[in-house]
Amino acid sequence: MKDFQYLAPRRLDEAAALMAEHAGSAQLLAGGTDLLIFMRNGRKSPEVVIDAKKIPELTRLQLDAGRLTIGAAVSCRTVWEHPEIIEKFPALADAATLIGGIQIQGRATFGGNLCNAAPSADTVPPVIVYGATAHIASARGERQAPVEEICTGPGLTSLAPDEILVSLSIPAPQANSGAAFLRFIPRNEMDIAVANAAARVDLDETGETISAARIAIGAVAPVPLYVEAAGAALAGKPVNDGSIASAARIARDASTPINDMRGTVEHRKQLVEVLTARALRRACDRARGEKIQ
Amino acid sequence: MSGKSLVTATINGEEKQFLCEPRQSLLEVLRDVLYLTGTKEGCNDGNCGACSVIVDGVLLDACCMLAVEAEGSSVETIEGLATGDELHPLQRAFLEETGLQCGICTPGFLMSAKALLDKTPRPDEQQVRHWLAGNLCRCTGYDKLVRSVLKAVEA
Numbered sequence: 001m002k003d004f005q006y007l008a009p010r011r012l013d014e015a016a017a018l019m020a021e022h023a024g025s026a027q028l029l030a031g032g033t034d035l036l037i038f039m040r041n042g043r044k045s046p047e048v049v050i051d052a053k054k055i056p057e058l059t060r061l062q063l064d065a066g067r068l069t070i071g072a073a074v075s076c077r078t079v080w081e082h083p084e085i086i087e088k089f090p091a092l093a094d095a096a097t098l099i100g101g102i103q104i105q106g107r108a109t110f111g112g113n114l115c116n117a118a119p120s121a122d123t124v125p126p127v128i129v130y131g132a133t134a135h136i137a138s139a140r141g142e143r144q145a146p147v148e149e150i151c152t153g154p155g156l157t158s159l160a161p162d163e164i165l166v167s168l169s170i171p172a173p174q175a176n177s178g179a180a181f182l183r184f185i186p187r188n189e190m191d192i193a194v195a196n197a198a199a200r201v202d203l204d205e206t207g208e209t210i211s212a213a214r215i216a217i218g219a220v221a222p223v224p225l226y227v228e229a230a231g232a233a234l235a236g237k238p239v240n241d242g243s244i245a246s247a248a249r250i251a252r253d254a255s256t257p258i259n260d261m262r263g264t265v266e267h268r269k270q271l272v273e274v275l276t277a278r279a280l281r282r283a284c285d286r287a288r289g290e291k292i293q
Numbered sequence: 294m295s296g297k298s299l300v301t302a303t304i305n306g307e308e309k310q311f312l313c314e315p316r317q318s319l320l321e322v323l324r325d326v327l328y329l330t331g332t333k334e335g336c337n338d339g340n341c342g343a344c345s346v347i348v349d350g351v352l353l354d355a356c357c358m359l360a361v362e363a364e365g366s367s368v369e370t371i372e373g374l375a376t377g378d379e380l381h382p383l384q385r386a387f388l389e390e391t392g393l394q395c396g397i398c399t400p401g402f403l404m405s406a407k408a409l410l411d412k413t414p415r416p417d418e419q420q421v422r423h424w425l426a427g428n429l430c431r432c433t434g435y436d437k438l439v440r441s442v443l444k445a446v447e448a
């Protein structure tokens with residue numbers, strides 16, 4: 001690994017000033033499970049590494065009147081160990097428990113997973129379906145963006161070189177809503193998604209009709225993909241196999257996967273349709289109050 | 294370019310100070326600076342779990358953390374598992390159930406198992422398998438490892 005300067009600011013404004021001073025040659029370090037590997041194999045060689053984990057705004061995990069704020073440097077393990085998140089935002093826990101083994105989950109972060117911008121990033125489809133807002137800071141000021149606008153291509157984001165992802169905030173879930181995330185890998189643990197899918201549904205008070213839905217899919221496009229049309233097609237539809245199948249078909253048609261060592265185009269298209277349908281069913285079950293881990 | 298940093302951390306209950314370069318991982322410093330060579334280097338990219346240690350109560354791969362990040366932290370390694378000559382119940386169970394062959398992965402498996410028992414003193418087999426999923430073993434086969442952990446739970 002090439003030499004670099006390590007800085008651990010304790011305030012967000014200090015971090016923003018450092019990012020501005022070293023824009024283009026600095027990397028923020030959250031869990032390090034991607035960054036340190038890239039630095040070791042030469043894919044990245046920052047001159048300055050700025051540790052995100054001493055900055056309160058980036059390490060905060062907060063539920064405030066139902067709204068969830070996940071600091072960009074909060075670990076997956078912190079998320080899945082939080083009983084209220086498991087109850088209120090189960091699709092986040094679904095993803096947080098699937099990434100790597102326990103060792104990786106103890107370090108890897110939601111913010112890092114988003115900014116690493118892998119098409120297969122498992123935490124990104126869930127935060128998209130929950131309608132998360134990304135809070136971004138720099139020495140030039142603060143801004144917000146819908147989380148689905150952050151990844152722009154494999155390894156690429158819409159963040160400027162001096163910008164810091166501070167946190168993701170997710171609105172309080174409505175009554176009768178549920179969400180789920182599913183991933184396909186050829187083994188039980190410790191692998192990268194061949195395809196994944198997240199779904200969120202809001203049901204009406206009868207629990208029989210979908211009032212709104214959001215669907216996002218991964219590892220089947222250059223970015224984790226928000227499929228707005230698939231969710232929109234479910235609005236006003238009854239909870240049944242027909243509505244779910246047509247939304248899953250839209251997700252399949254929106255996907256543009258590639259052939260690689262993990263799967264073929266056809267395999268991935270088939271998988272993403274099946275996973276979307278299953279995630280929708282599970283989301284509906286959870287919206288009706290079933291506890292499914 | 295950046296020189297060495299002085300880091301203070303608690304290692305296996307004892308406060309230590311060490312010098313390291315920012316680019317040195319916790320794994321490198323444990324082995325090459327502090328000479329705690331029980332923690333093994335396997336893949337050096339977060340896949341195999343051979344370098345599993347517990348930092349501030351959190352199980353992690355020491356290859357995926359910079360040593361400078363350990364400032365002010367409490368680090369537990371395999372060297373802290375036994376009490377003097379008295380083996381930890383997990384170590385005894387690994388011996389009795391032959392939960393090891395070549396031994397390279399063993400310290401990592403023991404630290405993962407310890408982290409599990411610290412959180413869940415009486416795990417079931419499914420929980421044991423889940424917590425050991427981040428550790429690879431190329432010779433024992435996993436059944437004996439799982440049996441070893443379950444035996445330590447019963448002990």
